[in-house]
Amino acid sequence: MQSPQDIAFLKHFSMVIGSLVLVAIVLIGFATYLYSLQPPDANPLKAAKVDARIAPVGAVYAGSTGQAAMAAAAEAAKKAAEGQVAYGGTLDGSTIFGQLCTGCHTSGANGAPKLEKAAWAARLAQGEATLVQHAINGYTGPDGNHMPAKGGNPSLTDAQVEATVKWMMGQIK
Ligand code: HEC
Numbered sequence: 001m002q003s004p005q006d007i008a009f010l011k012h013f014s015m016v017i018g019s020l021v022l023v024a025i026v027l028i029g030f031a032t033y034l035y036s037l038q039p040p041d042a043n044p045l046k047a048a049k050v051d052a053r054i055a056p057v058g059a060v061y062a063g064s065t066g067q068a069a070m071a072a073a074a075e076a077a078k079k080a081a082e083g084q085v086a087y088g089g090t091l092d093g094s095t096i097f098g099q100l101c102t103g104c105h106t107s108g109a110n111g112a113p114k115l116e117k118a119a120w121a122a123r124l125a126q127g128e129a130t131l132v133q134h135a136i137n138g139y140t141g142p143d144g145n146h147m148p149a150k151g152g153n154p155s156l157t158d159a160q161v162e163a164t165v166k167w168m169m170g171q172i173k
Pocket of ligand 1: 096102103104110111123126130131132139140144145148150164165
């Protein structure tokens with residue numbers, strides 16, 4: 001059984017709830033209207049900026065995918081190294097020899113001929129052009145000793161290697 005007070009309470013209470021819902025609907029409508037007045041964000045860089053901000057800091061390469069990625073990176077680094085000019089592009093044989101070739105040709109490491117007449121007599125007989133080609137492309141002698149192509153620095157230009165070989169020939173005592 002509902003008392004008359006209960007009925008009065010329910011009546012007033014639903015009126016309050018009803019008016020609050022109405023206020024909420026009006027506010028939602030007003031907010032939607034205000035938002036529609038805002039000009040749209042037309043900056044095309046915005047998406048790119050957001051992408052950059054939320055991009056992962058690092059990446060983990062694992063398994064065969066990782067190996068492929070690492071191989072690709074190494075390949076790119078090698079290409080970049082080849083694209084650069086070694087030792088500032090100098091054609092000064094003494095500079096290039098001092099930076100690279102001396103490592104083997106001064107000590108005689110790995111059977112490299114030192115700059116002495118005895119070591120070069122037979123080689124000089126091949127002619128300078130052949131020596132230059134061997135220095136550029138690499139060469140393995142009859143004893144199995146190996147001269148790496150461009151002394152192991154692929155960023156040297158052919159002209160730089162040629163200049164260095166000529167300089168070496170002038171240094172043989
Ligand atoms: C890693 C060691 C090494 C480096 C570095 C090196 N050489 Fe050699 N080079 C050799 C060896 C070993 C031989 C001898 C190969 C043989 O005939 O048995 C050789 C031989 C040569 C020859 C003679 C080739 C022939 O036909 O007899 C020339 C010319 C030469 N090197 C030039 C250079 C120049 C120029 C550089 C630097 C750009 C250089 N080398 C750097 C190891 C090296």
